[in-house]
Structures are given as C-alpha cells and as structure tokens.
Amino acid sequence: xxxxxxxxxxxxxxxxxxxxxxxxxxxxxxxxxxxxxxxxxxxxxxxxxxxxxxxxxxxxxxxxxxxxxxxxxxxxxxxxxxxxxxxxxxxxxxxxxxxxxxxxxxxxxxxxxxxxxxxxxxxxxxxxxxxxxxxxxxxxxxxxxxxxxxxxxxxxxxxxxxxxxxxxxxxxxxxxxxxxxxxxxxxxxxxxxxxxxxxxxxxxxxxxxxxxxxxxxxxxxxxxxxxxxxxxxxxxxxxxxxxxxxxxxxxxxxxxxxxxxxxxxxxxxxxxxxxxxxxxxxx
Amino acid sequence: xxxxxxxxxxxxxxxxxxxxxxxxxxxxxxxxxxxxxxxxxxxxxxxxxxxxxxxxxxxxxxxxxxxxxxxxxxxxxxxxxxxxxxxxxxxxxxxxxxxxxxxxxxxxxxxxxxxxxxxxxxxxxxxxxxxxxxxxxxxxxxxxxxxxxxxxxxxxxxxxxxxxxxxxxxxxxxxxxxxxxxxxxxxxxxxxxxxxxxxxxxxxxxxxxxxxxxxxxxxxxxxxxxxxxxxxxxxxxxxxxxxxxxxxxxxxxxxxxxxxxxxxxxxxxxxxxxxxxxxxxxxxxxxxxxxxxxxxxxxxxxxxxxxxxxxxxxxxxxxxxxxxxxxxxxxxxxxxxxxxxxxx
Ligand SMILES: Nc1ncnc2c1ncn2[C@@H]1O[C@H](COP(=O)(O)OP(=O)(O)OP(=O)(O)O)[C@@H](O)[C@H]1O
Ligand SMILES: [Mg+2]
Numbered sequence: 001x002x003x004x005x006x007x008x009x010x011x012x013x014x015x016x017x018x019x020x021x022x023x024x025x026x027x028x029x030x031x032x033x034x035x036x037x038x039x040x041x042x043x044x045x046x047x048x049x050x051x052x053x054x055x056x057x058x059x060x061x062x063x064x065x066x067x068x069x070x071x072x073x074x075x076x077x078x079x080x081x082x083x084x085x086x087x088x089x090x091x092x093x094x095x096x097x098x099x100x101x102x103x104x105x106x107x108x109x110x111x112x113x114x115x116x117x118x119x120x121x122x123x124x125x126x127x128x129x130x131x132x133x134x135x136x137x138x139x140x141x142x143x144x145x146x147x148x149x150x151x152x153x154x155x156x157x158x159x160x161x162x163x164x165x166x167x168x169x170x171x172x173x174x175x176x177x178x179x180x181x182x183x184x185x186x187x188x189x190x191x192x193x194x195x196x197x198x199x200x201x202x203x204x205x206x207x208x209x210x211x212x213x214x215x216x217x218x219x220x221x222x223x224x225x226x227x228x229x230x231x232x233x234x235x236x237x238x239x240x241x242x243x244x245x246x247x248x249x250x251x252x253x254x255x256x257x258x259x260x261x262x263x264x265x266x267x268x269x270x271x272x273x274x275x276x277x278x279x280x281x282x283x
Numbered sequence: 284x285x286x287x288x289x290x291x292x293x294x295x296x297x298x299x300x301x302x303x304x305x306x307x308x309x310x311x312x313x314x315x316x317x318x319x320x321x322x323x324x325x326x327x328x329x330x331x332x333x334x335x336x337x338x339x340x341x342x343x344x345x346x347x348x349x350x351x352x353x354x355x356x357x358x359x360x361x362x363x364x365x366x367x368x369x370x371x372x373x374x375x376x377x378x379x380x381x382x383x384x385x386x387x388x389x390x391x392x393x394x395x396x397x398x399x400x401x402x403x404x405x406x407x408x409x410x411x412x413x414x415x416x417x418x419x420x421x422x423x424x425x426x427x428x429x430x431x432x433x434x435x436x437x438x439x440x441x442x443x444x445x446x447x448x449x450x451x452x453x454x455x456x457x458x459x460x461x462x463x464x465x466x467x468x469x470x471x472x473x474x475x476x477x478x479x480x481x482x483x484x485x486x487x488x489x490x491x492x493x494x495x496x497x498x499x500x501x502x503x504x505x506x507x508x509x510x511x512x513x514x515x516x517x518x519x520x521x522x523x524x525x526x527x528x529x530x531x532x533x534x535x536x537x538x539x540x541x542x543x544x545x546x547x548x549x550x551x552x553x554x555x556x557x558x559x560x561x562x563x564x565x566x567x568x569x570x571x572x573x574x575x576x577x578x579x580x581x582x583x584x585x586x587x588x589x590x591x592x593x594x595x596x597x598x599x600x601x602x603x604x605x606x607x608x609x610x611x612x613x614x615x616x617x618x619x620x621x622x623x624x625x626x627x
Contacts, residue, residue, distance in 0.1 A: 036422060153442035157432055160422050167383055167411055168436030168488070215423050215468040 007240035015134055016126045016193075016246060020232040022137045023190045024202060026144040028228035030186050031207030032220050033179060036159045041091050042076065042180075043203040045098035047187045047196045049075030051105025054121060058114045065136070065188050072184035075101055077177075124195030126236075126246045133192050140189035144182050155179070156217045194247040202228065205254035212258075212265040227257055335361040335523030336382065336492055338548075340391035343377050350546065351377035351386070357542050357551040359525065361396070361491070364518050365540035366554075367527040370567055373545045375527040379494050382525070383409055395492050396523075407436045410485030412495040415477060420470035426480050427465040430455055433488035455487035459513060475506020482513060493517065495526045499533070511537045531593060531600040534558060560602055563593055 007013045034043050050068035057067020079097050083090040109118060120128075148155065157165045158175050165172050183203075190199045206224035214220050235250030242249070263271050337358040343351040352374040359365045367375050380386040381393055384401020393400040395408050410433065433455070434448040444452075456462045459479040464472065469480060478498055485493045499507050507530075514524055514537060525542075528534065534541060534554065541557040543549040543566040550557045550565075593600045 036419075150441060153435060153438075156424070157435060160419065160424060161413065161432070163383070163385070163411060163413065163417075164432060164484075166385060167409055168407065170435075211423065215425060216428065217423050220423050 003241070004237060007237055012127050012129075013236070013240060015129050015131065017233065017236045019129050019134050019137050019193050020126060020236050020246075020250065021229055022134065022141045023186075023193045024206075024228035024232040025225055026141050026148075026182075026186045027190055027199070027202040028206035028224040029145060029148050029221060030183055031203050031205065031228075032210065032217070032224050033155060033159060033207075034183075034203055035207035035211050036217075039183075040200075040204050041094055042079075043183065043187070044200045045079065045094045046072040046075055046180075046184055047199045047203075048098045048102040049105075050184075050188065050191070050196055051102055051121065052108055053105075054116065055105060055108040055112055055114065058116065059112060064116070065191075068188045068191065069184050071101065072187055073181060076180040076184065080176075120195070121191065122195050122197050123245070124191065124193050124198065124247045126193045129192050137189045137192070140185050144186055147178070147182060151175070152218070152221070194250070198247050198251050201251040201254060205251070205258055206231075209254070209258050209261045212261040212268050215267070227254070231257060334394070334397065335359045335363065336365075336393075336395055336525060338378075338381070338391065338393045341378075341381055341388055341393060342390040343374075343381055343386050344389045352381065352544075353547045355391070355544070355548045357548045359523055359540055359542070359551075361523050362518055362521045363540045364514055364524045364526065364538045365542060365551075366534045366538035366558075367525055367542050367544060368531065368534065368558075368563075368566060369544035373566075374547075375544060376496060378544065379411070379496055379525075379527070382492070382494060383411060407488060408491050410488045410490035410493045412478065412481040412485055412493065412498060414496045415474065415501055418469075418477075418481075420477075422469065424469055425465065426461060426467050426469055426472070427452060427456065429469055429480055430465075430483045430487050433484035433486070436488065451487045451489070452483075455483040458486055458516075459483045460509070473506070474501040475503060475509065478502060478506070478510055479513070482510065486517070491522055493522055493524045495524070497527055497529065499528060499530045507533065531563070534600065558600075560593065563600070 008017065030043075034040050050072045053067035053069070053071025053074075054064045055067075056071075057064050060067070075094075075098055079090065079094045082088070082093040082097065086093065109116075117125075154165065154170050154175060157168075158170065158172055158179075162172050165175075186203070187196070187199055190202060194202055206228040207220070209227050210220040210223035213223055231253040232250050235253045236246055238244070238253070239246040239249040261269070263269055266272060338355050341355040342353050345351055355374075355378065367378065369375055377386065381388060382395065382400050384393075398408065400409070430452045431444060431448065434444060434451060435442050438444060438448065453462070456465055459482050461476060461479050461483060464476065464480075469477065472480065482493075482495075498510060502510065511533065514526070517524060518539075526538065535558060538554055540552065541554050542551040543557060543562055545566055545568075550562050593602070
C-alpha cells in the first residue's frame with residue numbers, strides 16, 4: 001500500500017499520473033481504429049511530422065500544440081492526396097512525406113534557437129508537466145472520447161466495410177478526415193507525456209492486445225482502455241521505485257502485456273493453438 | 284413526404300413488409316402496410332413491369348482516363364434475378380459501383396426503383412454483397428453484428444438498435460439458416476456460410492435491389508444451391524437481384540434475366556432470348572472455351588444433333604441442339620467434371 005502511496009505524495013508524481021491516465025484513454029480508443037483499419041503507419045507518420053510544426057509555431061509565437069496539430073494533419077492529408085494521384089502505394093508515400101517533414105523539423109530546430117529541448121519533444125517529459133498541461137490534455141481526452149463513442153458504430157462500419165458505410169448514407173470522406181483530425185489531436189496531446197517517438201506505442205499496443213483477446217468491437221475498445229490505464233498506472237508508480245524513465249516504463253509494460261496476450265489469449269493465443277494441435281495429433 | 288414515390292412505385296417503401304411470407308411470422312404493424320402487401324402480392328406475381336434497376340446511356344470514365352463503361356443501357360424489372368455476364372475487365376464491378384452511386388457518371392443516369400442511384404432515398408434500396416476477398420475476416424465482429432450493420436441506415440444518429448432492428452436481424456438470420464452461428468466471429472465460417480451472412484445483412488437492410496459480385500467463387504455446389512434457393516425466395520418477394528458471375532452453367536438455372544456486358548451492354552433481357560450461343564460468343568470472343576460435339580463424334584447411330592459446351596472458367600453451359608431449335612438447358616450437377624460427363 002505504501003508502495004503505491006509514497007510516490008503520490010509528490011505533486012509532480014500526481015501530475016504525471018493524471019496526465020498519463022488522461023492520455024492513455026483516447027490513445028487506446030484510437031489504437032483500436034489504427035489496428036483494425038491498418039493505420040499504424042499513419043500514427044507513426046503523423047507523430048513524426050509534427051516536429052517542424054512545433055518549431056514554426058515557436059517562430060510565429062503561437063502555441064506549440066497548434067503548430068504540431070497543423071503539421072500532423074498536413075502530413076495525413078498530403079499523404080492521402082499523393083496516394084490518390086500517383087501510382088505509389090499509400091505506405092510508400094507516407095514514408096516519404098513523414099521522414100521528409102521530420103528531417104525538415106530537425107534542420108529547423110538547429111537553425112532556430114528555441115527554448116525547447118529536443119529530447120523533451122522526442123521523448124516527452126511526463127515528470128515536468130504543469131496543471132495547465134493536465135487541463136489541456138483533459139479537454140482533448142473528453143472531446144475525442146465523446147466523438148468516438150457517439151460515432152462508434154459508424155467508425156466500426158467504416159473500418160470494416162467502407163462500401164456498406166457509403167451505401168447506408170454515411171459520409172465516409174468526412175468521417176475519414178474527422179478521424180485524422182482526432183488522431184492528430186491525440187498525438188499532440190500525448191507529446192508531453194510520452195514524446196513523439198514513443199507515442200506510436202500507446203497508439204497501437206492497447207488495440208493490438210485487445211484484438212487478441214476478443215471477438216467484438218465494443219469489448220475491444222473497453223479492454224484496450226483498461227489495459228492502457230493499468231499499464232500507465234503501474235508504469236508511473238514503478239518508474240518511481242525503479243528510478244527509470246517513466247514513458248519508456250509504461251511502453252515496456254504494454255509490450256509485456258502484448259507478449260502475455262500473444263501467448264495466452266484464450267482463443268487466439270499461440271499456446272492455446274499449439275495445445276489444440278497437440279490434442280488433434282493425439283486423437 | 285415519400286407519398287409521391289409510393290404512388291408510382293408501391294415497392295419503394297414496403298420492402299420490409301413482404302419479408303418472410305412462408306414462415307407466417309411477418310410482423311405487420313398497420314393496415315396501411317397490409318394494404319401495401321396486398322398490392323405487392325398482386326403485382327409481383329405478374330412481374331408488373333415496374334422497373335427495378337435501369338441504366339440509360341451510362342458512361343463511367345476513371346480518373347486515369349480508362350473507360351470503365353460506355354453508353355450502357357438496360358432495364359431489369361422488379362421480382363427478377365439478373366445475371367451480369369462478361370469477361371474480366373468488361374465493366375461488371377464498374378457497373379455495380381455506378382449503381383451504388385460510388386462512381387461519378389460522366390454521362391447518363393441510373394435509377395433504382397425509380398430513384399436516382401446515390402440519392403439519399405435510394406440509399407437503403409441497394410444492398411451489396413461483397414466479394415470474399417474484399418472483407419477483413421479477422422475483424423472483431425460476430426455474425427449477428429454484421430447482420431445488424433444492415434440496419435444502421437434505419438437507426439437514428441446514435442445507431443441504437445430498437446426492438447424492430449433486433450427482430451429483423453433474427454428474421455434475416457433464420458431466413459439464411461444461420462441462426463445457430465450468430466455468435467461466431469465471422470472468420471470462423473465456411474465460404475458458403477460467409478456469403479449467407481452477407482445475404483442476411485442485405486435482407487435485414489430491407490433493400491429492394493441486391494447486388495452480388497461473384498457470389499459463387501470459393502463456394503461448393505451444395506452451398507451454391509442453398510444460395511440460389513434463397514435468391515429465388517427473394518425474387519418471389521419482389522426483390523430485384525443482380526448477380527455478376529463467371530459461372531455460366533448456373534445462369535439458366537436461376538436467372539430469368541441476363542445482361543451481357545463488354546465495356547457496354549451488348550444485350551439484355553429474358554434469359555431464353557439473350558443467353559444464346561451467338562450472344563455468348565459475341566460477349567466472350569476468344570476467351571471462352573467452346574466445344575461443339577457433333578452427333579457423329581458421340582455415338583454410332585445417325586442422330587445428327589449436337590451438344591455445345593461453353594465454359595468461361597467455372598461451370599460450363601451446355602446447349603443441346605434438339606431438333607435444331609437450340610434450346611438452352613441446364614445441366615444438373617455437372618460442375619465437377621466440365622465437359623466430359625455431359626455427353627449422352
Ligand atoms: N479504379 C480504376 N481505375 C482505372 N481503371 C479502372 C479502375 N477499375 C477498373 N478499371 C478499368 O475499367 C475496366 C472495367 O473494370 P471492372 O473492374 O469493372 O471489370 P470486371 O468486369 O469487374 O472484371 P472482373 O471479371 O475481372 O472482376 C477495366 O478495363 C479496368 O482496367
Ligand atoms: Mg469485378
């Protein structure tokens with residue numbers, strides 16, 4: 001008990017825990033979409049592409065979050081445009097666009113002397129957040145979660161069978177861009193907590209784990225959120241005791257959870273399938 | 284609001300009412316609906332001439348300049364099953380996309396039960412049964428969830444299923460005889476069962492027009508027969524069904540209408556008059572395997588009649604040249620041995 005309570009005596013630990021939990025909810029929600037729609041690379045692309053936006057926002061004197069958001073969205077939309085107007089496959093185009101933007105961001109960063117720290121952007125600084133950050137993240141969480149839950153049936157259908165979605169009158173183009181906007185918002189909101197390199201982990205792992213554990217979309221959402229909350233909570237506390245970096249600790253826990261699910265999932269786990277094969281062999 | 288279209292087309296809004304005529308479990312909510320059913324029963328028996336699906340001068344040009352379809356004209360009446368037959372790349376999928384309102388028409392128009400394709404009222408009128416390759420079979424949805432997706436268009440903003448929605452799903456599942464599989468994840472089904480689930484979704488959607496893109500690929504003969512039986516039932520209740528298929532042998536077996544397509548519509552109409560050897564050769568050109576076996580090659584007596592075996596890639600169509608009036612007949616269950624065993 002004391003093991004749990006001791007770290008929470010510090011305000012920075014309270015803030016870290018709260019922002020971590022707040023981020024993990026929309027990230028886990030979006031992760032289900034990313035996993036099912038095959039948008040994992042999109043998450044990676046958008047998160048890298050925010051870098052030049054942050055520097056340019058600094059130059060213009062506007063909040064970094066806005067610059068990051070615009071740059072991330074630009075990457076997603078530019079990818080879609082190039083994909084539709086060239087013979088290249090989407091992942092190829094995406095690779096070119098986001099690595100280019102990331103490189104541009106690195107160059108800009110060295111030219112412009114900002115008060116920003118590159119490793120804070122890349123790896124987050126969950127222990128150095130303010131209540132203001134907590135509030136902003138909370139707003140994003142509420143917004144993304146609300147939209148997702150209200151439209152969850154349509155989002156599921158959009159991921160599963162976009163043609164049927166169109167047939168019954170869902171504006172799939174609008175939904176597509178809405179989801180990209182939500183993805184960009186979540187990435188920007190997670191920047192403080194996990195940084196743009198590791199954000200992809202929290203944007204994929206919970207959905208991937210939940211995917212192994214269930215056959216229904218609603219349950220997948222719920223499981224993903226619960227796993228993300230659990231890993232974040234444990235990760236924050238554990239990192240205090242181990243004196244380890246917080247965000248990587250959370251991500252490592254998620255990876256462990258994935259391995260456990262991969263091996264032991266009741267229906268799709270590797271061990272379960274092995275034992276089934278053995279049972280068949282014995283017959 | 285929807286009155287005017289009802290007047291000219293009683294089928295337009297009553298699709299739900301005429302589901303399940305044989306099971307006696309139809310839920311009839313109002314006298315008005317009962318009246319509609321009666322109109323329907325009267326009309327569907329005589330094919331009434333209501334246009335189910337029609338295309339006028341349809342041209343679809345893809346972004347890259349490819350012409351998918353040019354000046355296509357056809358008309359399929361309600362209460363019919365229509366085969367869409369043509370070689371690879373002849374524009375079958377393009378035509379489907381046009382009917383669903385997905386592809387911009389460079390020219391012409393498509394109507395479904397009197398309404399322009401893609402318009403909001405027409406939306407729930409079309410159901411689409413996708414090809415197996417188009418579906419992500421690992422997706423975490425159960426059979427009943429998939430069927431429920433057919434109901435989304437009838438639900439409100441939040442897509443909360445009502446009691447009626449659940450009833451329609453149950454009904455549709457029973458109709459395709461998949462009620463015992465409702466809690467299965469969709470990947471855990473056989474090819475034929477998968478097809479039936481998507482057919483159930485189309486039924487639950489209460490669409491008047493059902494489009495099936497090559498429903499028989501990867502489906503064994505037994506499931507094929509079950510699906511065909513189901514399509515016949517749907518026809519009997521006034522649906523118009525468009526099936527693209529390379530399975531030429533089964534076309535005369537269950538399709539009363541045929542559209543022959545090769546970048547444009549070559550011919551359309553009743554199967555007997557359109558599905559002829561001459562027309563098929565026109566539609567398929569060299570890409571069709573055609574064997575004409577004269578009487579003298581088959582047997583010793585001097586019966587001069589011929590057997591014509593035409594095959595695209597699957598089940599062959601066999602045309603017996605009886606008394607030289609070239610009547611097209613269906614060959615029962617010869618799918619496994621194309622050609623050989625059809626001989627007398
Ligand atoms: N997205 C596209 N962009 C450009 N051209 C296309 C596109 N889809 C189809 N086409 C072209 O339009 C023509 C008709 O194609 P379609 O897919 O409708 O044929 P199909 O009859 O469905 O063939 P199959 O029997 O192989 O399914 C083809 O020549 C094809 O090359
Ligand atoms: Mg096709």
